[in-house]
Amino acid sequence: MEPPSRSTRVSVLLPYKFDAPFTYAAEEALPPGTLVRVPLSTRMVVGAVWGDAPDQGVKTKPIAEVLAFPPLPRPLMDFIDWVAAYTLSKRGDVLALALKESLLAAPPKRGKAYAFGGADPAHPGPELSTAQAAAAAALRDSVAGQTFGVTLLDGVTGSGKTEVYLEAVAQALRNNRQALVLLPEIALSVQFLQRFERRFGAAPAVWHSELTPALRRETFRAVAQGRANVVVGARSALFLPFPALGLIVVDEEHESAFKQEDGVMYNARDMAVVRARLSAAPCVLVSATPSLESVENAASGRYARLDLPARHGGAVLPLVKSVDLRAHPPERGKFLSPVLVEAARETLARGEQVMLFLNRRGYAPLTLCRRCGHRLSCPNCTAWLVEHRSHARLICHHCGHSAAIPEKCPACEAEGSFVPIGPGVERIAEEVAGLFPEARTLVMASDHISGPKQAAEAAARITERDADIIIGTQMVAKGWHFPHLTLVGVVDADLGLAGGDLRAGERTVQMLHQVAGRAGRAQAPGTVLLQSFSPEHPVIMALISGDLPDFYAQEAAARRPGHWPPYGRLAALIISATDEKLADQTARALSRTAPRGPGIEVLGPAPAPYALLRGRFRRRLLLKTAKHIQIQGLLRDWLAQTDIHKSSRVDVDIDPVSFM
Incomplete structure (x- = not known):
């Protein structure tokens, strides 16, 4: 008689396009979350034990190896199941957001490890105003309770929201729990990391696509082992294996960059709330221009709400005015109104800085033949090719197709007939160079600044007054603190309002209010000029009045009858x-x-x-x-x-x- 088998059957979820786990044989019971290497067809792959599997009398392949790595925490496994069910994605695809074999390699035996866990909650922080201290105390209390709850921290630009929620991070550290701060863009981490280090005396762990493979591996391991007590990252950081998550902060919670638009389509802001609930941790949503969804959740009592209605340190909100381009048009072939040009000249004469904002990359969004009107378009997409003179190429911003400007028009064969139509930031920079030849200009767009290092260098130039005029896309719209910047000019405030997008008005108000908030953040007052062909538009009027609650009320009234989100x-x-x-x-x-x-x-x-x-x-x-x-x-x-x-x-x- 054969001795009884000591093997047991377990279900293993694999990070591929499978919805159900596979059954494998293990020599002993393995707890859920254990990472294993198993055979799949002709290769070996890494997966996670998802639970026990019933014995169905079918021969199963054995697990090849149990990995010496901390198991996935139960809240993360529940989160993966929840995200898959909510988004109608395959569970394996969601697991792939949290588990990659390349992250599991053992660290080298020699060499200096990256420093984690040095953030000290007792390190002296900045002095808070009365309003900041009250908001910070409320957040500390919610974190100290170690229970789930959502708080909307709504404060005007420059009110010190970051310093307030860092006090919540400090409380999580006192509780010996980990904290996660989500930022919508890598570039935003530059000044945030400086503020964090001033508050805690050490840098946090960071998580985004620009990390080297070695640093990604070490950071992933440090999070899983609990050594990284604070992580600052992009939306993918939501899937890190925190064993003791005690707080999630979503900064600039209104940002559309938190939405993953391909693969597993999820909104990191909404999923952060779910991850916090499954971890029995509080979640803080932060914005000067919250999404209508969060505003409604706060109004209905689902979220708590904290307000910071004034700027910190005596600074005042900027004066916002429109420039009617019908009454004050730019010169022919130019894009800056004489009103904006004169305001920039006066600002520079006072030794202060100017920012010109246009949310359009490249030199020109369209190139056409002056003879027959043929427009150069992408062969792979329904999109015009954008001229980038810095690269001397035409580029599709959707698929990356690139081409030189043809010598002849493919439609009428006219030579040298193509002309750029409309401005991008490169064209504005060219116009500025002609208007202010002595000014030092800096272009901040993703074509010119590709990662945190370059963003840090650009921020240092501005802070140290090594740049007079900053010309940028949405990269400059939020999060930055430049004390000598007093004039913001929005080149095309109407951009984004056309078309049938449900959220066009809301998004435009949010972006332009954020970019306006870059002006006058220190003692010198700020001015914002919005160039528009429709200054009577409700969005422009809301920005001028500063009455965002009234604008949100109008948006709600327009959406509620048709059951449009959030209704x-x-x-x-x-x-x-x-x-x-x-x-x-x-x-x-x-x-x-x-x-x-x-x-x-x-x-x-x-x-x-x-x-x-x-x-x-x-x-x-x-x-x-x-x-x-x-x-x-x-x-x-x-x-x-x-x-x-x-x-x-x-x-x-x-x-x-x-x-x-």
Whole structure:
């Protein structure tokens, strides 16, 4: 008689496009979260034990290796399951956000390790104002309780929100818990890290795509072992394996950059709230211009709310005025009104700095033939090619296609007939050089500043007054503190207001209010000039008056009757295929099986705004429901009963932020 087998069966989730775990044999019981190496087809892969598996009498392959690495914490596993169910993603795809084999390599036996865990909550911080101290005390109390709750920290630009929520971080450290601070952009980490080090006497761990592979591995291990007590990172940091997470802060919570637009489509702001709940930790959402969703959650009592209505240290909010481009047009072929030019000249004469904001990269957004009107477009996308004179190329900002400006027009064969239409930041820099030849200019856009190091160098130049005029895209709109910057000119305040985007007005108010907040942050008062062809537009009027609550009330009144978010639910189905007829066929098939009923509306199918993107033809349907309807169930049933051709793809975007 054979001796009984000592093997046990466990389910192992793999970080690939699988929704269900696989069953493997283990020599002993393994706790959930244990990282293992297992055979998959002809190769060995890393996965995580997701639980026990029933013995179904089927021969199973054995686990090849149990890795000597801390297991995934239970709250992270629950979070992966939750995100997969919410976004209708495969669990393996969500696990891939948290687990990559390249991060698990053992550190070298020799060599100096990166320093973690040095943040000291007792290190003396800056002196807080009365309002700041009251808000900080409320946050400290919520963290000390070590229970879940969400607080919206709403404060005007320059009110010292960062210093306030760092006191919540200090309390998490006193509790011997870890803290996570999410920032929407890598560049924003530059001045934040300086503030953090002043407060805690040491730098935090950082997590973003610009880290070297070795530093990523060491940071990942330090988080998993609890040695990294504070992490500052981009949205992907939400999936790090914190064993003792005690606080999540989402700075600039309104930012659309927190939305992952491909693969697993999730909003890191909303998922941060879920991760905090599963970790029994408080979550703090921070913004000078909160999203309407967060404003409504605070108004309904789901979130607590703390307000900082005044700037810190005696600084006052800038004076915001419009420049009517119909009455004060720029010179022919130029883009800066004489009113803005004169204000810049006076500011420079006082030895102060000027910022010109235009949320458009490159030299010109469009290049056309002056003879026949042919426009140079991307062969892979429904998009114009953007001229970048710094690279001497035409570039598609969607797929990266690059080409030289052709010598002849491909439509009419005219030679040397192409002209740039409209401005990008490079063209504004060219105009500024002609107007102010003695001024030192600095362009801050992703084409010129590719990572934290270059951003730090640019910030140092501005702070040390080694730049007179800063010209930038949305990179300059938020988070920066430049004490000598007193004039902000918005080159095109109307940009972003056209089209049918649900959130166009809200997003424009947020961005322009943030960029306006860069002016006058010290003792010298600031001025903001908004160049506009429609200064009577409600968005421009709201920025001038500074009455954002009234603007939010108007937005709410416009959305509530139609059950538009946050008063209803939205999900987008994006159909794509390399064959246009197949994309149309799949979209029609989905339309025929679309759900019906009270509180349910399906819009489309229609070509997506970018009907061709990266070589794929795209169609879109939009599911809109009343808020009480569980939208994921509707979508699962809808997709299950639709025959979708294997050569077409259907991506589901729950709670879409953009509609491209």
